[in-house]
Amino acid sequence: MKKQGNKKETKYWSGEVTRKSNALDLEGGVFTWNNPKKIALSLKMSAELSDRRKAAPFQSAMSMLNFYINRAGKNLNPKRKKILNQAKEELRKAFK
Template identity: 65%
Template sequence: MSTSSARKQRKWSQHVTETSDALDLRHGVFNKSPQAIARSLKASAEHSRRRKSAPFRSAMSMLNFYINRAGKSLTVAQRTRLGKAKNALRKAFGKPAKAAH
C-alpha cells in the first residue's frame, strides 16, 4: 500500500467519525471498564440528535466501528474488554447477552 493510500484510509475513518450521523462520544470512552463504556454509549445514544436508528443499534454500531477500526492493533486484553462491553451494553438496554464462543 502506498503512503497516500494509507493516509487516505486514516482520513476516511476520521471523516466518518466526524461527519457521519454517528454518536458524539466522550474522549477516551473506550479505555474505561466495560460497564463504563456501556453507560457512556447508552447515554450518548439516548441523547444524540445525530443518530438515525434506535439507541441500542446506534450504540452497538459505534462500538463495532471502533473495534473494526482498531483491528489488529488491539491487544487481547483490549479485545476482551470491548467484548465484555458489548454484553454490558446489551444488558443496559435489556437485551439478552450473547454466549462466549
C-alpha cells in the same frame, strides 16, 4: 482499505468517520477505559441523548462500538479487545 488524499497526507476513510461522525457525541477516550460497564453506560447515554442518529439508540451504540473494534483490527491489544467485547454484553444488559 481505501486511502484518500495525496502522498504527503494519506488518510483512511474510517479515521475520518471516527473524527467527524455526526451520529453520536462520545465522551473523550471512552474506548480506552478499563471498565466495560462504564463504557457501555457512556455509549448508552450518548445514543439516547443524540438527536442526529438514524437508528434506535441500542443499534447506534452497538454500531459505534463494533466500528471501533473492527477499525482497530489486528492492531487491537487482546486485553483491550476483551474489555470491549465485555462492553458489548454490558450494553445489551443496559438496554434490557
